[in-house]
Amino acid sequence: MLLDLLGIGTLIALIQLLGVLAAFHAIRHARTSQGAVAWAVSLVAVPYVTLIPYLFLGHSRFTGYVRARRLCNQLMHRRAQQKILTRALDLEPEHGKRTGYLNQYALAALTQLAQKPFSDGNQVRILINGAATFAAIFAALERATQYVMVQFFIVRDDRLGRQLKDILLDKAAAGVRVYFLYDGIGSHELPRHYTESLRAGGVEVYRFAARRFVNRFQLNFRNHRKLVVVDGERAFVGGHNVGIEYLGEEPPLAPWRDTHIEVLGPAVHDLQAVFIEDWYWATQRVPVLEPSRPCAPLKAEMHCLVIPSGPADPYExxxxxxxxxxxxxxxxxxxxxxxxxxxxxxxxxxxxxxxxxxxxxxxxxxxxxxxxxxxxxxxxxxxxxxxxxxxxxxxxxxxxxxxxxxxxxxxxxxxxxxxxxxxxxxxxxxxxxxxxxxxxxxxxxxxxxxxxxxxxxxxxxxxxxxxxxxxxxxxxxxxxxx
Structure with missing residues (x-):
């Protein structure tokens, strides 16, 4: 009995010590003072409750991950054989005055954030709600002749998910290169047979996740992007994931209200570059694409700026x-x-x-x-x-x-x-x-x-x-x- 009490006392003291050490870690690494205070107080006061959650969710940004991601992007840029990144377009000082939409100082700040300039000659179409969105995406995928890039945060093995899978398998069988990327946390319920059937049919499938073992304890870094690129000529971006709830067929949240957009023009290459960076991070390979054809500006005056963001950015x-x-x-x-x-x-x-x-x-x-x-x-x-x-x-x-x-x-x-x-x-x-x-x-x-x-x-x-x-x-x- 005495030994049992001694063991319990030792365990309690160890947990308390780990809580204090974790609190010091939170103070050093939390990105906001509010987050540091919240974690430090809870880890010291109730480490039995908060220690394990902190292991999974604690530091929102740690140096190893950030350095690895930045280095990965640099290697990808050097290894890419095609001109797959953004088209060259200098942002002129008169740009803001010419468009009359935002002042030139805002334009300069936004281009610095995006680390690329605005592209002009684009067309964008609003897709309201799931039926319109997936009808447009599936129609574009059916017309693909060279390659498609598909990326979602959540993919479900339901009626909509199986419809997407069937289209991708059909295109792969027709000789179209199909790249499919999904988030490992958002799509944690996606069964293995779903991805295995895609691979068996010639689709390149990868899960976006941390590669190093220690990072697997982190649930914070999620790829929340929803992006589809077809032949480098047409892209889709927005809020929809792949699941019947996004069609408004899942009570009690139905009808689901969401918005996607369809993009045509030079901005598509900027969106394609976002997918390629994520793909390289997941696979250490650059997608095999046709020799890059510059997207000619359309007969439109729309200026677009693609803003990718993530925890590896030099700023927020x-x-x-x-x-x-x-x-x-x-x-x-x-x-x-x-x-x-x-x-x-x-x-x-x-x-x-x-x-x-x-x-x-x-x-x-x-x-x-x-x-x-x-x-x-x-x-x-x-x-x-x-x-x-x-x-x-x-x-x-x-x-x-x-x-x-x-x-x-x-x-x-x-x-x-x-x-x-x-x-x-x-x-x-x-x-x-x-x-x-x-x-x-x-x-x-x-x-x-x-x-x-x-x-x-x-x-x-x-x-x-x-x-x-x-x-x-x-x-x-x-x-x-x-």
């Missing part, structure tokens, strides 16, 4: 992208996002936009797909209303689209949410367009969504029972991980 690309767009606005800032857990700097940018007299609106879902995120988002929503932002909740079903509309001509659509995970942890992808006609289409789409939404009133928070308000404040403590 995704967060700075949103902040710069908000700061550049002179008339309105309309945002649609499923998750609203803003960084303090982003919240300040929104508050200042309100003070400048701008029309600032944020559209959120009225239904929850992740309880903790929803409760934290609700509290931040009330804070935003208190700051003068107009918050609206979409009623019909779950809202998953990621859309930003600035003034009369700038619109951004892609995979990034307004939360810390997109800002600092996930690999994301946004496409910024500068075109008055397209912005008008986005405006019309958002106005239709606003008509199906209810405004959030500050009085709602006051009427909530104390236990609910406590839950929301507790949920906000997890903001660095959400």
């Amino acid at each position: 690309t995704c967060l700075l992208f949103f902040i710069e767009l908000i700061n550049a606005a002179r008339q309105r800032v309309w945002i649609s996002t499923p998750y609203f857990v803003p960084d303090e700097a982003l919240f300040v940018a929104l508050r200042l936009a309100v003070m400048r007299g701008l029309d600032v609106r944020i559209l959120l879902p009225a239904r929850s797909d992740h309880t903790v995120v929803f409760e934290a988002s609700t509290l931040y929503a009330y804070d935003a209303v208190r700051a003068g932002v107009k918050l609206l909740r979409y009623r019909p079903g779950f809202l998953h689209q990621k859309v930003v509309l600035i003034d009369e001509a700038a619109a951004a659509i892609g995979s990034a949410n307004l939360d810390n995970r997109s800002f600092r942890l996930n690999f994301e992808l946004m496409v910024l367009t500068l075109d008055a006609t397209f912005a008008a289409e986005v405006s019309k789409m958002l106005e239709a969504d606003f008509a199906l939404a209810d405004a959030v009133a500050l009085a709602e928070y006051i009427k909530l029972p104390p236990w609910r308000r406590t839950v929301m404040h507790v949920a906000r403590l997890f903001s660095p991980l959400l």
